[in-house]
Amino acid sequence: MKERAMVPEADFRSYYGRPVVRPPVWRHDIAAYLFTGGLAAGSALLAAGGDATGRPALRRAGRTTALGALIASTYFLINDLGRPSRFHHMLRVAKPTSPMSTGTWILSAFGGAAGAAAVAEAAPLLPGPLRRPVTVLGTAGQYGAAALAPALATYTAVLLADTATPSWHAAYPDLPLIFAGSALASGAGVGLIAAPPAQTGPARRMAVLGAALELYGAHRVETSKGILSEPYTTGRAGRLLRAGRTLTALGVAGALLGRRSRVVSALSGASLLAAALATRFGIFDGGVASAKDPRYTIVPQRERLAGSSG
Amino acid sequence: MTADNLGGWPDPQPRMGFFTDTSVCIGCKACEVACKEWNAVPDDGFELLGHSYDNTGGLSANSWRHVAFIEQPVPTDVLAEAEAGPGDMRWLMMSNVCKHCTHAGCLDVCPTGSLFRTEFGTVVVQEDICNGCGYCIPACPYGVIDQRKDDGRAWKCTLCYDRVGDGLTPACAQACPTRSIQFGEVGELRERAAARVEALHGQGVGEARLYGHDPDDGVGGNGAFFLLLDEPEVYGLPPDPIVPTRDLPAMWRRAGLAGLAMAAAVVVSFLGGRP
Numbered sequence: 001m002k003e004r005a006m007v008p009e010a011d012f013r014s015y016y017g018r019p020v021v022r023p024p025v026w027r028h029d030i031a032a033y034l035f036t037g038g039l040a041a042g043s044a045l046l047a048a049g050g051d052a053t054g055r056p057a058l059r060r061a062g063r064t065t066a067l068g069a070l071i072a073s074t075y076f077l078i079n080d081l082g083r084p085s086r087f088h089h090m091l092r093v094a095k096p097t098s099p100m101s102t103g104t105w106i107l108s109a110f111g112g113a114a115g116a117a118a119v120a121e122a123a124p125l126l127p128g129p130l131r132r133p134v135t136v137l138g139t140a141g142q143y144g145a146a147a148l149a150p151a152l153a154t155y156t157a158v159l160l161a162d163t164a165t166p167s168w169h170a171a172y173p174d175l176p177l178i179f180a181g182s183a184l185a186s187g188a189g190v191g192l193i194a195a196p197p198a199q200t201g202p203a204r205r206m207a208v209l210g211a212a213l214e215l216y217g218a219h220r221v222e223t224s225k226g227i228l229s230e231p232y233t234t235g236r237a238g239r240l241l242r243a244g245r246t247l248t249a250l251g252v253a254g255a256l257l258g259r260r261s262r263v264v265s266a267l268s269g270a271s272l273l274a275a276a277l278a279t280r281f282g283i284f285d286g287g288v289a290s291a292k293d294p295r296y297t298i299v300p301q302r303e304r305l306a307g308s309s310g
Numbered sequence: 311m312t313a314d315n316l317g318g319w320p321d322p323q324p325r326m327g328f329f330t331d332t333s334v335c336i337g338c339k340a341c342e343v344a345c346k347e348w349n350a351v352p353d354d355g356f357e358l359l360g361h362s363y364d365n366t367g368g369l370s371a372n373s374w375r376h377v378a379f380i381e382q383p384v385p386t387d388v389l390a391e392a393e394a395g396p397g398d399m400r401w402l403m404m405s406n407v408c409k410h411c412t413h414a415g416c417l418d419v420c421p422t423g424s425l426f427r428t429e430f431g432t433v434v435v436q437e438d439i440c441n442g443c444g445y446c447i448p449a450c451p452y453g454v455i456d457q458r459k460d461d462g463r464a465w466k467c468t469l470c471y472d473r474v475g476d477g478l479t480p481a482c483a484q485a486c487p488t489r490s491i492q493f494g495e496v497g498e499l500r501e502r503a504a505a506r507v508e509a510l511h512g513q514g515v516g517e518a519r520l521y522g523h524d525p526d527d528g529v530g531g532n533g534a535f536f537l538l539l540d541e542p543e544v545y546g547l548p549p550d551p552i553v554p555t556r557d558l559p560a561m562w563r564r565a566g567l568a569g570l571a572m573a574a575a576v577v578v579s580f581l582g583g584r585p
Contacts, residue, residue, distance in 0.1 A: 180568040
């Protein structure tokens, strides 16, 4: 009677356990950009709302943060290129099938508008005849930037989802909610840090609504994607997303309970910003982890085939 | 003759591609060598991987053909095995390459226009345009295209665009000593592949199957397709690849909804009460 090594039935087969799809080569510059891009969008909305409702502290903080975050975004995006000196090749074409091309044009338009708005904050320092046109241009830029902000905050979700990276692609219905919520919470955080309590009412409400979107979206990607949810709940990505959730909860609690205290408000704002940062890095790392393990490519495709033939 | 003018060229040529018949591959790696020689592709390191005779590992920026080696028991039916004892081992060998998809994810997402569709229906990177954004790399459902680390740009098989333009056969197919790699018009190759798989089935090789030949699959069919002797994932291929951009309209709809929610949240926040 022959002896034969019986190996337990493997749930999937692969080529020496090597990945099927290639993990993104993007470094953490791109995760950082997800945060700064959202921060720029949230701040631009804060500035527009603040200006429209007569809250100058929100306007000032929103405009300057939007420009700062935009400059940081540009740095991260160019720094991540394999050939940074060729960054302007992005502007050769406008290509609707490429979310990165679409995003380049959104970011460029937003940059011009947000830049004009931020520069206008310096209008009082300008000689008399220049003040008026610069202020008008700044207001136009401010509302232009606010109109583009939702696109800036959410296109990055499409950017990640439009890949073969399993856990990013599967999360495409929910990633935009996370990114929109996270951008709102970031903008709220800026308001809470920079404005006196008398002007921060809208920022507190923005924090609550943003956190709700962000937490709902994160809950969806962590629970509704079958095995493709796993990379978001384990390892570094899992730790980052859990930290993001805790920091969001702390930030919202502080924003609601600390109405009268400047210090508590500022700490809540910082907590919301840290939450957004952790969440973006968590989503980024979860996708990368899903590409590195062939299980996440092969098993869902096998299930799809079994479903369509059976 | 395949009339699909994928690139919208004014003077389209027949779509050209590869049919790689792994049942006659002998694992000589002449394709890997010829590709590197002709295209001046740098080395990809000198690692010993312990994966049978494969020390290349997979397709990469510096490996545009890759010969996979799989050692496994010869498939037999259970009764025959019970009588004769455990069967022999067999070696599967397969020369992998860029699929030159009908719906190419890399090409769709390239934001610079560096990746383009040639008049032969193949997908090629223009190295003077690529700025190394890296988007094509996770967009490929096969993990083919890759960034060359010391160079920053993305590289992959060009289906020897320079040779094909001059009426020559790509280097790998030219070097293949067993006609495992066949080059030609995609329509004609598909017929040849169908005939080959039928012949193998007739000879009792029931596990022979085509991969990437079907214009109705998730990438619209491959310009470079394969005859395999086991499931695709055994060779490191995805069993049911889908071009990511197929879902792009749905993705933008979800992003649009989230963007509207965001705008509404701001309006509510600022008009919702005092202070």
